[in-house]
Amino acid sequence: MSDPVLDIRDLHVALPAWSDRRHAVKGVSLQVNPREILCIVGESGSGKSIMGKSIMGLLPAPHVHADRGQILFEGRDLLTLGADQMRAIRGGRIAMIFQEPMTALNPLMPVGRQIDEVLEVHTELDGSARTARVRALIEDVHLPDPDRMMRSYPHQLSGGQRQRIVIAMALALEPALIIADEPTTALDVTTQAQILHLIKELQRKHGTSVLFITHDFGVVAEIADRVAVMRQGEVVEEGPADDVLVRPQHAYTQALVAAVPGLNPRGRPAEVAPPLLEIRNLVRTYRASGGLFSRGGREVKAVQSVSLSIPKGSSLALVGESGSGKTTMAKCVIGLERPDSGDILLDGQPMTGISRAQMRAFRRDVQMVFQDPFASLNPRQKVGEIIAMGPVIWGTPRPQAMAEARELLHLVGLQPEAADRYPHEFSGGQRQRIGIARALAVKPKLVVADEPVSALDVSVQKQVLELLDDLRRQFGLSMLFITHDLRVAATVCEEIAILQRGVIVEQGSTAEIFANPQHAYTRSLLDAVPGRDWISGLPAAE
Amino acid sequence: MKSFNARFYGNPRVYLGLIWLAAVVIVAVFAGVFAPRDPFAIVGQPFLPPGSEGFLLGTDSLGRNVMAGLIHGARTTLMIAVLSTVAAVAFGTVLGALAGYYGGIVDDILMRLTEFFQTIPWFLFAIVLVAILSPSAMNLVIAIAVVSWPPIARVVRAEVMAVKAREFVQAAVVAGQRDMGILFGQILPNTLSPLIVTGSLMVATAILIESALSFLGLGAPGQMSWGFMIGAGRSFLRDAWWLVTVPGVVILLTVLAINLIGEGLNDALNPRLADL
The missing domain is CATH 3.40.50.300 (P-loop containing nucleotide triphosphate hydrolases)
Structure with a gap:
């Protein structure tokens, strides 16, 4: 196996002095390998989102900051990079998909132009080449009628369509890593299933690595290659998805898996009341x-x-x-x-x-x-x-x-x-x-x-x-x-x-x-x- | 999250404001102890400068003690400011709460009424009211309250509309609580913080209105007030600067103190993410 795309070593993220605990993330070490979907699963307060943000350098500084450890990405420690270097990596090499697609898009700009802007800032492509690329990206995420779609504003699209646009933007520069923070939580079940399918398909096609943050074991089962279970800032269990889901070792993982509501319908009462x-x-x-x-x-x-x-x-x-x-x-x-x-x-x-x-x-x-x-x-x-x-x-x-x-x-x-x-x-x-x-x-x-x-x-x-x-x-x-x-x-x-x-x-x-x-x-x-x-x-x- | 006390008392500007305001309030309450004689009494030679024997802040054109005037003026000014603010807050809260809670036609009528009062230039309106009602302490309170309540009504209306949509209000409806119980028991307690901030800042505005009216000779007759002192001393500005300057600085400091406290309350009650 080749080197990991992302290598987190002993990461600690400190919280402000007046909060109820000292660290949101305590000594987490994780690797994301090339062409792999790693799911981080945990309940609220487990530190999973803070970890995603610390990779992107989006922690609310100065009160919340990483005070120990390294985040190695393509041989560089992201925690030591300056703002300009970080910006280049954020757009180009690591992309992010957010939970709420409406807030991730500019409501005053057609979505095609928003994808185009990413290309304009980060690449040398000329106008017509960029337009062709935008159309290809929109086709990639299976949106109907790409030409009309490019001219649409975010409010004219449904939640699922908006999330597809956000995914197209994330893919625009062929990043090595995509961080997806609960990307389907705000969507309906049927739309969620389609988006999960899409993320998996595109990840295979482009050979991208994905760090997928979720609270839902069902979603993990759909999409993950490997799973890391977090609780209170620590990774309690990590391993291939099949092992963790079917034969969980840690007591906490077992409890979480047992809590997933099953698909066993309950019976009907015998007598029929008025x-x-x-x-x-x-x-x-x-x-x-x-x-x-x-x-x-x-x-x-x-x-x-x-x-x-x-x-x-x-x-x-x-x-x-x-x-x-x-x-x-x-x-x-x-x-x-x-x-x-x-x-x-x-x-x-x-x-x-x-x-x-x-x-x-x-x-x-x-x-x-x-x-x-x-x-x-x-x-x-x-x-x-x-x-x-x-x-x-x-x-x-x-x-x-x-x-x-x-x-x-x-x-x-x-x-x-x-x-x-x-x-x-x-x-x-x-x-x-x-x-x-x-x-x-x-x-x-x-x-x-x-x-x-x-x-x-x-x-x-x-x-x-x-x-x-x-x-x-x-x-x-x-x-x-x-x-x-x-x-x-x-x-x-x-x-x-x-x-x-x-x-x-x-x-x-x-x-x-x-x-x-x-x-x-x-x-x-x-x-x-x-x-x-x-x-x-x-x-x-x- | 820091507690309210830590955010409020940890703010040095709040301290300064509280110290000055506490001093003014104590002086106003115990005015008779600090200056037992009638502030209108002639007690010495006219135009004695500050620092003269027995007159720390000098005397005015008739030989009245400026210090005694300030002490008794604090009582008049603060009383009128506080009473008018209480009246304005009470009236504005009820009106705004009813408009926000019932919405529709009730809201339309009450808000048009509010706008009617807001379109009249408020200081001219206050002058007209005092002139018609004849100057007295009571009528000053009424005039200041009448021009001050519309902003309160608007703040309360907006807050009530926001809180009304919360689920605990629906829960109270479902529990069978009556409208007035819901409005005063569930909704209004949750609108207190902006109300406290607006109200505290309004005391400062009321002091300014009262002083301005007194300056124009529309103050409470027979009662010493800071605005009256400035008005009486303005013709001697070049010969006796302290007659205008001393009460002017006191008004400035008091209004500033109240604004500092009001802003401190605002920061403590509505912490923003940036100050985390």
């Missing part, structure tokens, strides 16, 4: 007002005639990609939005077409668990007050409500003393537990959970899902579970409804849909699950 929630022909259209001087605005049909029902004590997953209308559905059920037409019935009582005051009576019965554990708790209220708020509003005496809040905290796996602390003292997973306790405090019949685990690390995700499942059984709750992730849906819900552009394309028991998907879109969603083959090969949990 429906608790019924939705009939729900329609919700958003109208952008045209302003004072223009007539009529744009219409977006978020939900078009959706019907579904959830039996008592059962849970239904509403699965869809971004823009499918799943969050609009949730808001209609919870009463934060008014549907344009259609009926929502809870226990046979209509929740639609009633006044605000009448709506208030339903607030006790339907509760919500929110997506963002950081935005969903008031930073200026103590945890106990947050949980007790609902019961107090509904007439429970304050001391009793606080006592119940402590019990609930215990139930969701936190110390009862947590009631006297403020939300910022808790981690994301703990905050989501508090959010669940709040939802249960008023003893609702139905809980709507809007992507409750998508902001959490995979190991925490598993714990929260198990907690939700336990509590649901314990309290006999029904649940409407909104998610973009079929894997998560399969773990917690007996039934699944697949939503595409405001229409339910397929609905049925989880087991049936997984075994025999009827609609083409369902099949493409299932195929797009990252690391599908690997996950199916894992021993089933439980």
Whole structure:
């Protein structure tokens, strides 16, 4: 084997004095070999992104800086290079693909011109040669109609198309190394699958090395040649992808792999209960007002005639990609939005077409668990007050409500003393537990959970899902579970409804849909699950 | 992240501001102790320069003690500035909060009203108000508050609109909390930091307005104030420079101190990434 393209030796990255730990990266040594994809996988706070940034010289100096070690690239130590030398390497020899393609592109410049600019700065090519090269690059990343694409502005492209442009820019100068920092995290599952495929194809074609940073073991299974698992700034395990994924050695890696939600659908309960929630022909259209001087605005049909029902004590997953209308559905059920037409019935009582005051009576019965554990708790209220708020509003005496809040905290796996602390003292997973306790405090019949685990690390995700499942059984709750992730849906819900552009394309028991998907879109969603083959090969949990 | 205290008290400019302001406040509160006699009383020869026997800062054209004037003036000026700011902040907050929370037609009406007040040149407006209402301490407070509340209303409205979109507010709606409970219990506590900064800086502006009105002879009659002292001394500028200079410097230092504290609060409450 030839020399490694990138050789990181004993790298330490120091954090500012007032942060909770001294080093973000502690003594990491890694090599990226030619024509290889090395995946760095870790949870939040593992130091994986800081490492990517230190290679590119993008650390927020002077507070965060590498204080020990070497990063050798093509025989030079990147940590000792000056700003000008570093700039030449950044554009030409090492390229970067970011998580959010919209912010990586200049919104005021056609994308073709943006690729052209890279060539103009770094090469001697003349205008027509550059144009030909730009077209070739756009064809390389499989974008349709290259001539039109070159003249398009970033906002005219979809997220996946923008990420393809960013990849074309990264490839423009034939770099030796590409650093990809969570390049597919902001994309839908089906788009993610295409982009992963593209990165792999181009990497083979151009013989580039790739350092791929991700938190998702499914993505690792799709793309990696070798894997390095990071925890708290240290590499705990490193090796060929097949070994690490199938026979993980370190206890932490084993725990992470075990936490990946499997594709084992859960069974349907034997007896069929009467429906608790019924939705009939729900329609919700958003109208952008045209302003004072223009007539009529744009219409977006978020939900078009959706019907579904959830039996008592059962849970239904509403699965869809971004823009499918799943969050609009949730808001209609919870009463934060008014549907344009259609009926929502809870226990046979209509929740639609009633006044605000009448709506208030339903607030006790339907509760919500929110997506963002950081935005969903008031930073200026103590945890106990947050949980007790609902019961107090509904007439429970304050001391009793606080006592119940402590019990609930215990139930969701936190110390009862947590009631006297403020939300910022808790981690994301703990905050989501508090959010669940709040939802249960008023003893609702139905809980709507809007992507409750998508902001959490995979190991925490598993714990929260198990907690939700336990509590649901314990309290006999029904649940409407909104998610973009079929894997998560399969773990917690007996039934699944697949939503595409405001229409339910397929609905049925989880087991049936997984075994025999009827609609083409369902099949493409299932195929797009990252690391599908690997996950199916894992021993089933439980 | 450093704590609020470390960022606020670790700032040397904040220290300077706090020291001067604390001195002024103590003098204002205990004015009767520091200068027991009526500041309007004639106590010596006119035009005694600073440093004269018994008169640290000299006397004015009628033989009144300039030091006593400053001490009692601090009381009047600070009281009017603080009261008018409190009134402006209270009114502006309620208006801005309602506009931001309800949006739509309520927002349109309240914001057009705010703009109406903002389009009138504020100092002329204050003069007109005092002239119509007749000069008195109470009417000065009203006039200053009336010209000061629109910026507060705008700040609060913008903050409320931003906080309203956060999920914990939706959670309160879902829990069944009523509108006023959500607005005052959930949203407003989260808009405090810009409000505190704007409010503290507004005290400085209020001092300037009060001094300017008093200079023009529209101040509270029978009450010594810094602006009145400057107004009374301006005709003797060439013969008795200290009559204008001493109260002028005191106004300058006080306004500067409040601005330093306000900026310190701003830096401490809204840390930017650059200062990490």
